[in-house]
Amino acid sequence: MHELGITRNLVAIVSEQAHGKRVLRVWLEMGTRTALMPDAVRFCFDVVAQGTVLEGAVLDILEIAAGLQCEECGTYADPDRITDEKIVVVCAQCRSSKLRRRSGEELNIKAMEVEPCA
Ligand SMILES: [Zn+2]
Structure with a gap:
């Protein structure tokens, strides 16, 4: 195991x-x-x-x-929506742009x- x-x-x-x-x-x-x-x-x-x-x-x-996790509130961004690198992703919960790739x-x-x- x-x-x-x-x-x-x-x-x-x-x-x-x-x-x-x-x-x-x-x-x-x-x-x-x-x-x-x-x-x-x-x-x-x-x-x-x-x-x-x-x-x-x-x-x-x-x-x-x-996917991406917000460093401010811990919310995960949907991995399917982050394939385009040109899109600036912000946290859906708190609008922070401090997202960390996991x-x-x-x-x-x-x-x-x-x-x-x-
Ligand atoms: Zn957040």
């Missing part, structure tokens, strides 16, 4: 960053074109996390669609929450 190797890497990276503290929650950005199944990643995460500082941690998967192949650890110091 492809997800298992990916999840092992994820747990290893987060463990290292946690410096021995218990990890309560992990936010993972995952593109919809990565061919990974979010449910499978969650399942693997629970298995791989056992016996590590991530045991029992919640995995939040934020799915990233391919490949849909992202896989990033966005954030993690560790147990606060006692």
Whole structure:
């Protein structure tokens, strides 16, 4: 299973960053074109996390669609309407022109929450 190797890497990276503290929650950005199944990643995460500082941690998967995403409000522009580069695209929600191109192949650890110091 492809997800298992990916999840092992994820747990290893987060463990290292946690410096021995218990990890309560992990936010993972995952593109919809990565061919990974979010449910499978969650399942693997629970298995791989056992016996590590991530045991029992919640995995939040934020799915990233391919296309343009507004940096102001996070709304996605319709990828079918951005093929013509001459068209200046603005966010349909807030009219911002700060749009970032997303490949849909992202896989990033966005954030993690560790147990606060006692
Ligand atoms: Zn916007």
